[in-house]
Amino acid sequence: MLxxxxxxxxxxxxxxxxxxxxxxxxxxxxxxxxxxxxSAHKPEFIINCAALINVDKIExxxxxxxxxxxxxxxxxxxxxxxxxxxxxxxxxxxxxVFGHRNTPFTEEDSACPxxxxxxxxxxxxxxxxxxxxxxxxxxxxxxxxxxxxxxRDTFVDETAKKLLSKITVNATVDQxxxxxNAEHLASFIISELIEKDHPQNIIHAIxxxxxxxxxxxxxxxxxxxxxxxxxxxxxxxxxENIFKTPRPRAILQKSQKxxxxxxRESTNQYIHLKYGQ
Numbered sequence: 001m002l003x004x005x006x007x008x009x010x011x012x013x014x015x016x017x018x019x020x021x022x023x024x025x026x027x028x029x030x031x032x033x034x035x036x037x038x039s040a041h042k043p044e045f046i047i048n049c050a051a052l053i054n055v056d057k058i059e060x061x062x063x064x065x066x067x068x069x070x071x072x073x074x075x076x077x078x079x080x081x082x083x084x085x086x087x088x089x090x091x092x093x094x095x096x097v098f099g100h101r102n103t104p105f106t107e108e109d110s111a112c113p114x115x116x117x118x119x120x121x122x123x124x125x126x127x128x129x130x131x132x133x134x135x136x137x138x139x140x141x142x143x144x145x146x147x148x149x150x151x152r153d154t155f156v157d158e159t160a161k162k163l164l165s166k167i168t169v170n171a172t173v174d175q176x177x178x179x180x181n182a183e184h185l186a187s188f189i190i191s192e193l194i195e196k197d198h199p200q201n202i203i204h205a206i207x208x209x210x211x212x213x214x215x216x217x218x219x220x221x222x223x224x225x226x227x228x229x230x231x232x233x234x235x236x237x238x239x240e241n242i243f244k245t246p247r248p249r250a251i252l253q254k255s256q257k258x259x260x261x262x263x264r265e266s267t268n269q270y271i272h273l274k275y276g277q
Contacts, residue, residue: 001049001147001149001151001152001154001182002049002092002147002149002182002185002186003020003047003049003050004149004151005149005151005182005183005185005186006047006049006186006189006190007020008186009186009187009190010190019041019043021037028048028050028068028072028075029067029068029071029072031075031079034072034075034076034079035079035082035083038076038079038080038083038085039083039085042083042085042087043085043087044087044088045087045088045089045090045194046076046080046087046088046089046090047090047092047189048072048073048076048089048090048091048092049092050068050072051068051069051092051121052064052065052068052069052117052120053117054117055096055115055117055243055245055247056243056244056245058115058116058117058120059115059116059117059244059245062116062119062120065116065117065120066120066123068120069117069120069121069123069124070120070121070123070124070127071124071127072124073089073091073124073125073127073128074124074127074128074130074131076089076091076128077089077127077128077129077130077131077132077135077137077139078131078135080132080135080137081131081132081134081135081136081137082135086137086138087137088137088138088139088140088193089128089132089137089138089139089140090139090140090142090189090193091124091125091128091139091140091141091142092142092144093121093124093125093141093142093143093144094117094118094121094143094144094145095143095144095145095146095177095178095248095250095251095252096113096115096117096118096121096247096248096250097111097112097113097118097121097122097125097143098111098112098113098118098248098250099112099113099114099118099248099249099250100114100248100249100250101249101250101251102212102249103211103251104211104213104251104252104253105204105250105251105252105253106204106253107143107200107202107203107204107253107255111125111126113248114246114248115245115246115247115248116245117245118248125141125202128141129141129201139201140193140198140200140201140202140203141201141202141203142185142189142193142203142204142205143202143203143204143205143252144178144180144185144204144205144206144252145177145178145179145180145206145250145251145252146177146178146179146180146219147180147181147182147185148179148180148181148182148270149181149182149183150183150270150273150274151182155216155219156179156219156223156267156270156271157274159171159219159220159223160223160227160271160274160275162233163223163224163227163229163233163234164227164229164275166229166233167233168233168234168235169220169233169234169235170235170237170241170242171215171216171217171219171220171221171234171235171236171237172215172216172217172237172238172239172242172243173215173216173217173236173237173238174215174238174239174249175215175216175239175247175249176212176213176214176215176249176250176251177213177214177216177250177251177252178206178207178209178213178214178251178252178254178263179207179209179214179219179263179266179267180205180206180207180260180263180266181207181260181261181266181267181269181270184207184260184261184266185205185260188205188258188259188260189205192257192258198257200255203255203258204252204253204254204255204258205254205255205258205260206252206254206258206260206263207260207261207262207263207266208254208260208261208262208263209251209254209262209263211251211253212251213249213251214263217234217236217237219263219267220234221234222264222267222268223267223271226267226268226271226272227271227275
């Protein structure tokens with residue numbers, strides 16, 4: 001999803017020579033193959049968007065997620081240090097590295113995940129930063145929240161399709177986050193981290209949201225309004241009645257240099273472009 005948005009941005013710019021290996025070309029969990037690929041191409045930037053994200057499935061079988069979400073970021077930094085490749089590593093992470101809190105989490109807050117998905121991503125951050133610091137490598141860890149994109153159906157599309165079909169939507173009132181348009185995030189990564197230098201290693205990159213965050217019920221109501229359908233189709237629900245695995249109430253505090261648009265404006269724009277409403 002984000003990888004496809006990034007690809008769309010960079011492939012339209014002749015200044016970049018972009019490598020986008022598919023899984024059948026490069027299995028990131030095979031360290032020898034990964035080292036050979038990096039050694040052959042010596043990239044100036046490595047943007048790792050690969051992740052397993054099915055929270056319920058990961059809770060039942062966490063090993064594949066730890067292999068991809070945790071070990072691969074560490075391997076990337078270890079390999080670059082070993083090969084003395086001074087490329088910049090950009091690792092995508094998530095608000096799920098945090099747990100429950102009513103106030104926003106900052107870049108300086110320690111990880112405190114409450115499920116296996118969050119734990120796998122938090123470990124990935126730790127391994128990457130540890131090996132990168134030892135190897136004197138430049139790296140960024142970008143935490144984001146509630147991504148949506150034209151390239152894959154997410155909460156926005158699932159909600160929109162149900163509402164357009166006059167099907168009720170159960171949306172949680174006790175799960176808070178930061179709705180973020182992957183297109184805007186991709187543009188931020190290219191303009192602020194590829195084309196410029198950023199002083200921080202950990203960055204919270206999200207669409208602008210209130211300090212109290214946004215719950216999924218509010219988000220669903222905004223989607224209904226953008227579609228011009230009745231808000232009566234949106235039903236307030238509790239997270240424990242919808243999700244098998246606990247999700248965090250984790251609101252990110254936006255980094256100062258992140259100037260992505262307001263979450264409601266971004267949602268409206270997405271709905272209008274994709275659904276013509």
